[in-house]
Amino acid sequence: MELHEITAGLPEPVRKAWERSMTNGRAAMTRRTLLRATGLAVGAGSLAACGIPPARSTATGDSTASLVKDLSDTEKVVNFSNWPLYIDVDDKDKNKHASLDEFTAATGIKVRYTEDVNDNVEFFGKVKPQLAAGQDTGRDLMVLTDWMAGKLIRLGWVEKLTMANVTNAITNLESRFRAPDWDPGRLYSYPWAGIQTVVAYNKKATNGKAVTSVAQLLDDPDLKGRVSFLSEMRDTVGMVLLSQGKSPEKFTADDYNAAIARLQKAVDSKQIRKFTGNDYGQELSSGDIAACLAWGGDLIQLRADNPDIEYVIPEDGYLASTDNMLVPAKAQHKKNAEKLIDFYFQPKVAAELTAAIGYVSGCAGIKDELTKLAPDMAENPLVLPTAEMAAKVHVFRSLTEAEESEFEDKFSKLIGA
Structure with a gap:
C-alpha cells in the first residue's frame, strides 16, 4: 500500500505528522513477557464472570480481515484484556481505575477491564482456537509484547486500525516507537508501555561492591550462586549477546548458540x-539474590521500598521492548477500542498511567504533566530515558518462524522449562 493511500482522509496536520514518522522513524523497541506470579489465568468459559463476554461465532471464517459489523455505535462498551498490575488502581478499591472512569465520562463508553494476560504464550493458546476459526474472542482490545504482537499480525489475526480514529496516537507517538519491524507504520498496534532490561544489584548483599555488567553476573566469584537471569529469552540472550560484542539487531545463529553456551x-x-x-523482586530485596537482570518498571517500586537496590546501564548497552495494544480480528467493538487507544495518547492521561505503573510511555510530551503528578519519577531515566541511555538502547530482531521454534527450544532446555 502506498503512503498516500494509508493517510488519505486524515486531518492535514495529523497526516503530515504521520508521514514524517514513516520517513524518519527508526526501529522501535522489541520484547517482553511480564511473567506475573499472580495465578490469574482466566479460561474462556469464565470470561463472562470477569466482565468479558464469551466468544461469538461469525458468519465467515476469513480471519485476515474483519467482515463483522462493528457494534460500537449501538453497544457503548469495550472489552479490554491486560496484564495484572499494569494500570492505575484506586487506593481504596483495586477494581477502580481512574483513567478508565475518565474515558467513560468523556465518551460514554464503558470499559470491561480484565487482567487475564499472564504470559504471552499462555494467552496465545487461550485465543488461538477462536482466532483460527474466524470467531470473535470476546475481546476488543488486548495488550501483548511486541514479538507476540508481530506473530498475531503475521497470522492475520489483528484488525488494521482506522487511522481517523487514532489521531492523538498518530500525532503524539514518540519517534522511537514509530517503526517497529513487526508493524511498520503502526498500522495494527500502539504501545501501552516500553520496558527496559538492565542490571540490578543489592549493595548490602554485595558488601558495597558495584555490579556493572552482564560479564560480572556470569563470572564474578563473589556473586556465585546468587545471580538470576530472566526467563524471557529475548531479554536474557539479548543482554548476553551485547556482553559478547554482538548486535541483538543483527545476530546470527552461531552468535545465538555462543550466547546459549556461555549461559x-x-x-x-x-x-x-x-x-x-x-518474581526476582522479593529475593533481590531480601538479598538472597545479590544481582540480576531486571525490568526498569519493577525497579521503580523496588528501589522505593529498599534503598539498597541499585541499577546500572551496562557500557555494552541494554535491551528495550514494548507491550502493545491490539484489536483482535472479529472484535465486535473495534471503533470503541480505537477510541480507548487514542485516549491514552493524550499527554495528561499518558502521564497518569506512567505515574501509576512506572514504565516508559509511548506518548511524547508527558514530562510537564508527569512532573505535576510524580516529580521524582519525571526525573528518573528508567521512566523518561535520557539521551545517554537512548544511545545505548538495542532491540532484539524479529525471528522467522523456524528461528523462533529453534531458539526457544534451546533456551527452554537451558532454563529447564
Whole structure:
C-alpha cells in the first residue's frame, strides 16, 4: 500500500505528522513477557464472570480481515484484556481505575477491564482456537509484547486500525516507537508501555561492591550462586549477546548458540541460581539474590521500598521492548477500542498511567504533566530515558518462524522449562 493511500482522509496536520514518522522513524523497541506470579489465568468459559463476554461465532471464517459489523455505535462498551498490575488502581478499591472512569465520562463508553494476560504464550493458546476459526474472542482490545504482537499480525489475526480514529496516537507517538519491524507504520498496534532490561544489584548483599555488567553476573566469584537471569529469552540472550560484542539487531545463529553456551557454562558452574519472571523482586530485596537482570518498571517500586537496590546501564548497552495494544480480528467493538487507544495518547492521561505503573510511555510530551503528578519519577531515566541511555538502547530482531521454534527450544532446555 502506498503512503498516500494509508493517510488519505486524515486531518492535514495529523497526516503530515504521520508521514514524517514513516520517513524518519527508526526501529522501535522489541520484547517482553511480564511473567506475573499472580495465578490469574482466566479460561474462556469464565470470561463472562470477569466482565468479558464469551466468544461469538461469525458468519465467515476469513480471519485476515474483519467482515463483522462493528457494534460500537449501538453497544457503548469495550472489552479490554491486560496484564495484572499494569494500570492505575484506586487506593481504596483495586477494581477502580481512574483513567478508565475518565474515558467513560468523556465518551460514554464503558470499559470491561480484565487482567487475564499472564504470559504471552499462555494467552496465545487461550485465543488461538477462536482466532483460527474466524470467531470473535470476546475481546476488543488486548495488550501483548511486541514479538507476540508481530506473530498475531503475521497470522492475520489483528484488525488494521482506522487511522481517523487514532489521531492523538498518530500525532503524539514518540519517534522511537514509530517503526517497529513487526508493524511498520503502526498500522495494527500502539504501545501501552516500553520496558527496559538492565542490571540490578543489592549493595548490602554485595558488601558495597558495584555490579556493572552482564560479564560480572556470569563470572564474578563473589556473586556465585546468587545471580538470576530472566526467563524471557529475548531479554536474557539479548543482554548476553551485547556482553559478547554482538548486535541483538543483527545476530546470527552461531552468535545465538555462543550466547546459549556461555549461559550454560554459568548454569553448570552454579554461578546462576535461577531464571525468573518478575518474581526476582522479593529475593533481590531480601538479598538472597545479590544481582540480576531486571525490568526498569519493577525497579521503580523496588528501589522505593529498599534503598539498597541499585541499577546500572551496562557500557555494552541494554535491551528495550514494548507491550502493545491490539484489536483482535472479529472484535465486535473495534471503533470503541480505537477510541480507548487514542485516549491514552493524550499527554495528561499518558502521564497518569506512567505515574501509576512506572514504565516508559509511548506518548511524547508527558514530562510537564508527569512532573505535576510524580516529580521524582519525571526525573528518573528508567521512566523518561535520557539521551545517554537512548544511545545505548538495542532491540532484539524479529525471528522467522523456524528461528523462533529453534531458539526457544534451546533456551527452554537451558532454563529447564
